[in-house]
Amino acid sequence: MLYIVGLGPGDKSVMTQDALDAIEKCPIIVGYATYMRLVKDMLDGKEMVSTGMRGEMERCEKAIELAAQGKDVALISSGDAGIYGMAGLVFEILANKDQHLDVKVIPGVTASIAASAALGSPLMNDFCHISLSDLMTPWDVITERVDAAAKADFVICLYNPRSKGRPNNLREALDIMLKYKSPDTIVGYGKDVARLKEIEKITTIRDLDEEDINMTTIVIVGNKNTFVHDGRMVTPRGYSL
Amino acid sequence: MLYIVGLGPGDKSVMTQDALDAIEKCPIIVGYATYMRLVKDMLDGKEMVSTGMRGEMERCEKAIELAAQGKDVALISSGDAGIYGMAGLVFEILANKDQHLDVKVIPGVTASIAASAALGSPLMNDFCHISLSDLMTPWDVITERVDAAAKADFVICLYNPRSKGRPNNLREALDIMLKYKSPDTIVGYGKDVARLKEIEKITTIRDLDEEDINMTTIVIVGNKNTFVHDGRMVTPRGYSL
Structure with a gap:
């Protein structure tokens, strides 16, 4: 399952319980390095796939690839992942490939x-x-x-x-x-x-x-x-x- | 202090930690009865001020009155309190009376x-x-x-x-x-x-x-x-x- 997780404005106190749970349970976290830092105390022992700021497509492709192998993957996005975030990119890529994947979008507080x-x-x-x-x-x-x-x-x-x-x-x-x-x-x-x-x-x-x-x-x-x-x-x- | 709390779409798992904390710490909760039910397991021992659906103004007035007495009050609103919710009404009332009050708006996931x-x-x-x-x-x-x-x-x-x-x-x-x-x-x-x-x-x-x-x-x-x-x-x- 691929979880696309909106982190909210940055402080963990403004994240939802669903967002915290998804990060907690996924052994693989994919995200932009700056956002990884927002939840760094939750990342011990996890596999982290991080890219720089312009690497959105790369992150989405990687997250899809790992989730398609049956792994639980959390793709993290600041704010809400569906507002100028990562959710749309994932669905666009899946549509372009006409690929089915189990995806859950976890909403967040947008900026x-x-x-x-x-x-x-x-x-x-x-x-x-x-x-x-x-x-x-x-x-x-x-x-x-x-x-x-x-x-x-x-x-x-x-x-x-x-x-x-x-x-x-x-x-x-x-x-x-x-x-x-x-x-x-x-x-x-x-x-x-x-x-x-x-x-x-x-x-x-x-x-x-x-x-x-x-x-x-x-x-x-x-x-x-x-x-x-x-x-x-x-x-x-x-x-x- | 008056906390105006966005409950999100209804399930506690989509509430933020700040919203849960505000409800937890306030001895007085003001809200529409339907929204009270969303957090009913958190309300034991608290003073609840509830009105029906058209009682928005009444709820805001009451919440302002109690907070102005120095009490910690949580005024709850579904979704985000600042989007067609209770936050604007409170600030309009305060402006009309030219009244100062310590208010904290806790953002939520809007519908x-x-x-x-x-x-x-x-x-x-x-x-x-x-x-x-x-x-x-x-x-x-x-x-x-x-x-x-x-x-x-x-x-x-x-x-x-x-x-x-x-x-x-x-x-x-x-x-x-x-x-x-x-x-x-x-x-x-x-x-x-x-x-x-x-x-x-x-x-x-x-x-x-x-x-x-x-x-x-x-x-x-x-x-x-x-x-x-x-x-x-x-x-x-x-x-x-």
Whole structure:
């Protein structure tokens, strides 16, 4: 059996019991080295298959190969494995080979939910997840989505907002949003939420310091009703209080 | 301290350690009776404040009142408390009263993530959450969001898709999507994922049986690349395999 395990934002206290159980019971753990470290006290005596950051496909192939031999394998992914994580890659590979394999996806707390809890309650009304990484989705598809989401006043969670290889994607996305959203729109972000740091900040589109944003930051842009009270970012559900 | 605790989809094995710890340590638990039952073995000796389904505001007011007296209170919410849950209501009430209170939001696995893991990996590309409940958001705002999301080819997660009081909201939303999405677009849903049943089904917009959908069903409508393989609903990340 292949278990695809979402580790959540990084701290074991935010993992589910199912995720801990899967890691506990599998003799083989496949994952990116940084994520292995998050659960290193659970790895004694296990076979570990680790690759670097760009080795996603390699990790999935290896995990599939070992599980197909009848072994119990845990493939670990940060956040939730089904949101820009490893679950989809495994199923794509299996589909391409038309291969059957017993797979169980163990859900986890994705980065936007972890950041939201740290910031207040920015996701209390309709929201979108958009990845600004154009490695795998064409940039014009991404910008069309940013435009549509901003126009319809969604709260917008940006994954992979900015990196050395794409320093201007966030700026371009914010500029598109400014066609519809006020520069005073509240923006919150969680820095390195996947890596135990959890430094969160609340600002506006106008005052956002892009230099403070990197690939592992989750940026949450509010809707027109999002406000700040007592240091918290709050999007109203719409109840009339 | 007020802890606002996301219970996840219903089974304790999908709760985080932080959520279990908060319930364990708080002498007072406030929540909807149905959710109390999910953790009933943890409630011995605790003071329980329970109200019926429409008592959200009452529960939040009560939880705030008790926590403001210096007591440790856990306000429980299904899924993640920040996604159409109790966290936003608490912060709205505090803002309306301009009241300070120490609050910690404990994130949980929201219903879309639980349903996604059970279905395969439908959320591997950009997606939206839209609630079809027009009790708190005007229907024309909701339909505008459905239109924008479908046009930009988002995967769309529908919360509160259909109830006795609003039997046609799902049909109307799907009809709007059909302006842009093919009737063969894959649809997956998890039935009563918040209540331990986890009966999931994969179909298409054309073949969806609306009678099978109720208020606690999460409906996930794929994008144009979403496919089914070996009984799983898969949205490709976009990697070229």
